[in-house]
Amino acid sequence: MSPRTLRQQEGRAGLALISPTLVITLVVVVLPLLWAIMLAFQDVRLINIRRAGLFGRYTLENFVYVVSEPGFWTSLVNTLVYTVAGSALSIAIGLVAALALRDRFRGRTLVRASILIPYVAPVVAVAFLWETMLNPQYGIVNTWLREPIAFLTQARGEFLGVQVPVALLTVIAFEAWRYFPFAFLFILARLQALPAELDEAAVVDGATPTQRFRYVILPQLWRIIALLSVLRFVFTFTKFDDVYLLTGGGAGTEVVSVRVYNFLTARDDIGASAAQAIVLAVFLVVFLTFYLRFFGGGGDERGGNEQG
């Protein structure tokens, strides 16, 4: 055997060092994912799982069953509304917060710290906190209102004469409140990395604050906003915790991930549960492709020179 070259040694060492990472992702993420896809094409319940092996009977029944249930399409629409509104609101508030906290002022550290808490705190704690604050009997928010509103258990309500989905809006508000710090952090980091000269030049040229924002600052933020939109969309679209903890999927807030969970545990229908999860993932990929096709290119052009 010829002695190994340095390059070969390096290659071997590299593989050896990365292998624990690869093994754990393979065992806990990649293989289960493949199995999930297989489960979606089999008629399996926890009771008969041992019989449904690798070469079990494959069928499309789960998918047919799942998409023929009207509840599925309602939950998909809910998921989309929840995701788009929640992402957009959290990014918009995050942008406003980043602009407001861009310059130094007394107490900025305190305000900044306060802003980050909703994002950092455990979701179970903040969901319980919202539930308590919004409780119709003893919640503090309802003591401020003339008539108590069952924010989390009421599907429809009237606001200024218009029918509104109360619980869904509340869940969206929660989403915006909890995740705007995420957008805030990213946008603030970008804002503080912007060269000051451009802004100063605009001041010298007599641009008003809104003009400077519109023509100087915002164009430099498109890239990070586009990235945030993708990230928030991906995370929110498949999010389970928030809706499950706030409403349990009731009052017109059922999203697909909660349905997946209910099929898995309450109905013990693993196949249908997996089929819905796969359909959800496919829709996610479709929406993302759609988004990148229409906005990704534009965002790149506008922000191409500020990579990194």
Place this chain on the structure above:
Amino acid sequence: MSGGEMSRDRFERGLLRVLKPLVILVLFVMTAFPFLYMVMLSVRDIQELILEPGSLWPRAFTLDTYVDVLTRQGFLTFLRNSAIVAVASVACTLLISIPGAYAVARLRFFGRRQVHFLFLAVYLFPAIVLAIPLFVLFTMLGLRGSLLGLIAVYIAQTVPVTVYMLRNYFETVPRSVEEAAAIDGCTRLSTIWRVVLPLSKPALMATGLYAFMIAWNEFLFALLFLVDKRESWTVSLGLSQLAGSIEVPTTVLMAGSVVLTLPIVIVFFASERLLTEGLTAGAEKG
């Protein structure tokens, strides 16, 4: 000619001068108030809350809520479980991601470029899809109710991100320092141990804290794997399960919320700068 422009400028500046403090105030109240409310509810009796739901300041302070939640409701056990899960996750995550990040940062090996794609995929991958096969697998293996399986899932979910965070930092360690160590007779592993790690302390801290926060806050997998076995509940799971029952008073549960939230807030603010820089730097490029 510029009179109109000037006045528009002055008007906007004036408006901003008023608006900005207002926006800051709203943001502060909207984020701080709920947590103030949480603490205030946790130190009063449930009777007081029912009688005066609108008052923020309790008439009589009590810490009985904390005693109740920690002992009678079993939060001491939940805290122990959460601590075990979080500490084990942090230790294993670091143990696995340090060599991995070093390899990606420094060594040329087959598949090095593809590794990034894998990490991004795991980072963006929906947990709910993964939940199904893992739930089935753990049921078959009889691992439901054991903390071990939960730890494995948390490690797998954090390792891709932490490898990424650490890699960014390792790349800033000058190669010449490592080469000097190699000339002094250090093997590759001892170079990592003696040279690279001591230089990367901030990044290691940030990575560890990230793993800690994920493990401490996580809910879905804890719910799926542990719900049948009360003595294995984590704090998050315990609070969510007790919140559904009517026997436990809300103020006692608020004490539980404080117990759940406080460690993470302390950990976060002790290391905030490290953590936010690590996270935003990592994702800005991704």
